[in-house]
Amino acid sequence: MRTVLLLAFLLVSTPFFSQTEDEKQIKAIYDEALTNGKAYDWLNYLSNQIGGRLSGSVQAQQAVDYTKAQLDSLGLDKVWLQPVMVPKWVRGVPEFAYFETKPGLTTNVPICALGGSVATPAGGLKANVVEVEGIEDLEKLGKDKIEGKIVFYNRPMDPTLINTFSAYSGCVDQRYSGAAEASKYGASGVIVRSMNLRLDDYPHTGSMGYGDTPLNERIPAAAISTKGAELLSTTLKLNPNVKFYFKQNCKQLEDVQSYNVIGEITGSTYPNEIMVVGGHLDSWDLGDGSHDDGAGCVQSMDVLRLLKETGYKPKRTLRVVLFMNEENGMRGGNKYAEVARNKNEQHIFALESDSGGFTPRGFSIDASPENVKQIQGWRDLFEPYLVHMFYEGGSGADIGPLKEDGIVLAGLRPDTQRYFDHHHAENDTFEHVNKRELELGAATMASLVYLIDKYGTIPIKKVKG
Known part of the structure; x- marks a missing residue:
């Protein structure tokens, strides 16, 4: 009986000692x-x-x-x-942006150039705005409604996703590929809602790419803060003729x-x-x-x-x-x-x-x-x-x-x-x-x-x- 008890003890205790060491x-x-x-x-x-x-x-x-x-x-x-x-890639002097509801009436908004973007013209870029939920909306609108305008990508991160990286993955394509896709329809620039679940005044940068877009057809791309995006979106609903101006001085060396x-x-x-x-x-x-x-x-x-x-x-x-x-x-x-x-x-x-x-x-x-x-x-x-x-x-x-x-x-x-x-x-x-x-x-x-x-x-x- 004593031998049986000893064997039982050894069988139970061997994993215990190994576990204890770890x-x-x-x-x-x-x-x-x-x-x-x-x-x-x-x-x-x-x-x-x-x-x-x-x-x-x-x-x-x-x-x-x-x-x-x-x-x-x-x-x-x-x-x-x-x-x-x-x-x-260098950012240069800080970026500047505002939207204009009528001549002389402007509201400044926080932006930052996306990493890898080209600069705006020296005097900045000013144009009407077309708001979209994502890249897939460009084809629906067509070149007639996009050419010469600034495309405003405003798809937010999904707040219902507990895994915030999944929410990020669900809208980061507009940041990375938004400029390359919008340029195919003649857009003059893009503004992208920051990848941020919080409403604040911080624009969030990040990498973007132009793919095989020729150098002379690349358009500037910037991120706008989430509060700025909300304000611009609301203003566009009240006044579709809003013009957006931004200036950035970034450069690829x-x-x-x-x-x-x-x-x-x-x-x-x-x-x-x-x-x-x-x-x-x-x-x-x-x-x-x-x-x-x-x-x-x-x-x-x-x-x-x-x-x-x-x-x-x-x-x-x-x-x-x-x-x-x-x-x-x-x-x-x-x-x-x-x-x-x-x-x-x-x-x-x-x-x-x-x-x-x-x-x-x-x-x-x-x-x-x-x-x-x-x-x-x-x-x-x-x-x-x-x-x-x-x-x-x-x-x-x-x-x-x-x-x-x-x-x-x-x-x-x-x-x-x-x-x-x-x-x-x-x-x-x-x-x-x-x-x-x-x-x-x-x-x-x-x-x-x-x-x-x-x-x-x-x-x-x-x-x-």
Whole structure:
């Protein structure tokens, strides 16, 4: 009877001891992050001493130099800069806009040029306005009603969608492709409602493209604040003959050299298996890029520090990668993947933080069903930290080019309800980042990296024939 009881005890207690080891390590990670985290101090410098880090700018280079120096100070096995050519678009002097209800009676509205846009004529652009809900409305109106006018795209983000990134995806096409499509109908310019769920006076910039539109047919594009959009829309209903004026001085210059910043801890057992954690170092120029994506960069940097400080020695090679040029070109992510493939490097896992420094809620996982199930099986380890969302979905833009059979991609998913209040706008600033939320995010990322490193990923079985 005593032997039976002993066997029963061993069967029950074996998973318990394994679980306890993981619980202890994860608690040590969270404790270190919340008592001695470095992410907030690093972000303070990036945001308040350097500021907005538009690709190709002096500030972007300062950020490269600063983050490399901080990684050097952590005692990693290797830190280096990976060269990458990036576009250099400059905003110029601040934009100005108003609408005119009758000669001499004007109302100023806040706008900003969209990233990649051409400038208006030197004296500005003034024309009648045609309001549309989206690109699909252009064909319905036809060239006769659009030619020579400014197209006003006014489809708002859907407030009923709890996932605000889904709401963003539902209307961002008008920002990116709106100018290229409107120019086909002879429009003279476009104004786009900001991608923002809140009514405020902050215009939100973002990338746009002209596709194959010839240079001499490209038209200027600007974002208008949500309050400005509401006011313009209401005024147009009362007076369809409203004229809109805007002036912007942006310019596209020649590409310049920049860098991805990379730090590495070499794996003790499987050094050829590489795991990446990262965010993008560039930002737009209106604010200081604290949430997008200074937060993701400093969290990723702290992941390696947290593992070192808690005494964990990774089996696999861990890399932090601070990607350059996510916002207006994706050159950094593409270059990193290109170099990795040229070197025949074996990446098994990549985790990105690019959804702001808000309270972490979980992870989206882009992987095989077996690997998704494995990560979901660790949910209980995260629930004490109120991290409970583990679902199949997209990961991140910069790690996306690494995708191939077998690799596990994941994205940190914080609470998203406030993210688009700040996204690409003047109020994306350090004061809107909560220290504790930022540190919780770094600890959450480090905990997943620890678990993947300890247990590995599940290889996909190749089907012969």
